[in-house]
Structures are given as structure tokens and as C-alpha cells.
Amino acid sequence: MFAERISKNHIYETMERLFDEDHDKLVDDVENDIDELHLPKMYKKTPDGERYSDLIIEEVETLAGDAIRTYVRDRIAEAPEVTKEGVSLLPHFVRNRRNDDGTSLKQRGLTRTWSIRSNSDVNTDRLLGTGLAFADYYRSNAYSYSTYRIPGYALDILDELERHPTQFKVPVSHPDTETVAKLKQSEAFDVFLSWMDGMTKRIPKHGETEEIQEFLSDYDLMIDQFEDMRKQLIENNMLVLEYSPHRSSTGSRSSLPAQWKYRTCLAPSDFVTVS
DSSP states (O other), X not given: OTTTTOOHHHHHHHHHHHHSSOOHHHHHHHHHHHHHTTOOOTTXXXXXXXXXXXXXXXXXXXXXXXXXXXXXXXXXXHSOHHHHHHHHHHHHXXXXXXXXXXXXXXXXXXXXXXXXXXXXXXXXXXGGGGTSOEEEEEEOSSOEEEEEEEEHHHHHHHXXXXXXXXXXXXXXXXXXXXXXXXXXXXXXXXHHHHHHOSXXXXXXXXXXXXXXXXXXXXXXOOHHHHHHHHHHHHHTTSEEEEEEOOBOOBTTBOOBOOEEEEEEOSOTXXXXXOX
């Protein structure tokens, strides 16, 4: 986690979730070991052009990669059902956004998607206890938001999970063909698709409901029917809601309001109505 350049406070948080007890002293000891090695900042490069962070991650992978993966697989299999539900959503958020070093996702999008799916408030920090994510916070002149860092080994496990969900005792994350066909025959689906006007739809976080209601005024569909269709699409792995945080004005870039991004999880050819 130090090599991932995560703040120590967030490392404390992730470690406690991951091992079900306080490990602050261990984190402090690791930090002291790094200091004693007189390593430059993690993002700095060696004379050979390699980042120090990459070298540390490679060494950890060599020495403990198999053990880490086994531990994480076991944590997923033993997790409560509500946590497994969140785990099954992760592949939709990281697909096509990954590289060998890992990726990250904004916490609010996952939180809202998961809450709609479970019809209750959820604590996305449950994912920290599986080892699939590290808590983090991004801050710059333009942005500040909570994020989860998904390391490379976790992406490998998510790939395994999509191929063999039953081995992890996790709900299948692929849309069910029969259910998809049934939903596509619904009038509410047609209206929702018209509103999306493509595979993604951005809408301001503040005023979202009002904008949807204005669109629905041209259709014989109520807002609760629209929201029910949204819930069904999320429940059936056809839709996720991502989050774009507020951007402050900085330099030549103007400010932008926070937005929700509706994104389908199907191929364009699958996300069309049945004639």
C-alpha cells in the first residue's frame, strides 16, 4: 500500500478491515523500514528508469503473490452475502479501465449502484475486508474525492470471479439472457433507452430527478416506474451509475458540477428493444 502511494491513515483503515483488528504498529514499522532504506519518493525513478513503487510491488508479487491471492479468495468466499453482492459489482466498474498495475474507482458511484441494488444503505468499506480494494483519497487543485485503489492482483481475481463465480460463492455478474429479453419487451425499458440516448448518459447530481421528470412529461410513464426500471437494470447487471465529482475552476479550466454517469454493461447490439 505504501508503494501504491496511499496515505498512512488510509493504510491504517484498510489493514484494520482486512485483518479484523488494529495493525497500526505494523504499519508504522513498515514505514520506518522504508525510511531507513532512504528510498526516494515512490513515484521517483531509478537510474534505469523504473519507478521505485513498481520495483517494490514486483518484489512483493514474487515473494508473496500466491499467498496474497489465496488469502483474498478465502476472504471473498467467507464474506457476508451483502459484501459478495458488492464484489459482484466490481467487474463492471473496472472493466476496460485496467492495466497490469491496477486501477481505481470513485467511491460514490459504487455506493449508489450497490444501494439501489440492495434497496438499502450500504457500507462500501466492506470491500476493504476482502483485500480487493485499498481506501484512498484523491486531492488536487481541481478535484477531491474518496476513491478505492484496485491493485493488480485484485484485477486478476476479479477476472477469475467473472469466469468462475460459483467457486467464490458470489452472485453471477453476467446478465441473464432470458431476463434481459423480458425486460426489453417492457414499455418502461423503451422509455429508459430513449432517455439514455446511447450507452452512457451524464446528468447533474443536483437536479437529477427534476431533469428526468421533465423528460418523462412527454411519455406515459411516472418517475417511480422509471426508477423501478433503473433498479431492475442494475439488479440484472445491465447498468451501473458512475460518479464524476465537482471540478473547481483552476488555471484555464472552468468549474464543472458533480455528475452521475449512467453506463450500460451490455454490448450496443444487446441493448436494443425487441421488435
